[in-house]
Amino acid sequence: MGANYELRLITGSANPDLAQEIADHLEMRLTDVEVSRFADGEIFVKLNENVRGRDVFIVQPTNPPAENLMELLLLIDAARRASAHRIAAVVPYYGYARADRKDQPRVAISAKVVANMLTRAGADRLITIDLHSHQVQGFFDIPLDHLYASPVFLEYFREKDLGDVVVVAPDVGAARMARGFARRMDASIALIDKRRPKANEAEIVHLVGEIEGKTAILIDDMIDTGGTFALAAHALMENGVRAVYGCATHALLSNACSEKLRAAPFAEVCVTNTVHIPDERQFPQLKVLSIADLLSKAIKYNHDYQSVSSLFPE
DSSP states (O other): OOOSSOEEEEEOSSOHHHHHHHHHHHTOOOOOEEEEEOTTSOEEEEEOSOOTTOEEEEEOOOOSSTHHHHHHHHHHHHHHHTTOSEEEEEESSOTTOSOOSOOSTTOOOHHHHHHHHHHHHTOSEEEEESOSSGGGGGGOSSOEEEEOSHHHHHHHHHHHOOSSEEEEESSGGGHHHHHHHHHHHTOEEEEEEEEOSSTTOOEEEEEESOOTTSEEEEEEEEESSOHHHHHHHHHHHHTTOSEEEEEEEEEOOOTTHHHHHHHSOOSEEEEESSSOOOGGGOOTTEEEEOOHHHHHHHHHHHHTTOOOGGGSOO
């Protein structure tokens, strides 16, 4: 290998199943770590193995609750104080990224605050997937590998042979993602113009593009409350599509999201396992695709000082 330092893979408690999948792909075991709580809920972490001089990769998405972020910071600090050679935070879902600019008075830019915390805690590199906005990369003064889940989705949908496909962006923010996905699927593109009367509520105003008689793939980076996705699916069916498939990298599925999506006219809702999806949030149309292979390759290439360019969609 190009590196002279052993690789150590650590997981927090946010998504240990994904970390174990990554370890299986790398044909290695997870480093023994103790994560516990004091009586008042404070987090205690301890590395039960020597990581001195090792390349340490810590797998931990930062979806709510906020303890997931705190746990990641403490794991980074523990590795730094244990004299790890390099510390990479593998954050499949980078939470707090939606507040990435000051678009109204007296608001916090949480994406920058989290970037500062990870860096100050001791992370030497960040590996993440499908940031909510690309500009978040500029908030870091350490190397950042921004991967895309689209190769996983492309392989899945190409195998389904859906015929005449239109890729639909549920809002303007997802248009770039939809455009790239449509080009690689050799499909047309459509756009839903929506308005938000208030946070986490949406209403559809216009539907732009030719969709009648086609199979629609509705694509976004995340599904949170599911309101936009459910409304869009109903609107697409009412306007003559043959079937609607949902596609999103991060399945947050907050509040009554699962019920909304179950009731919506989706053939399938395809997501990845960047965040853990508990049993009570799953529903019949949900299809979970694994990004463990993608992350394991990114970890191996980083450890071996190789380029990760081959992991990006062509």
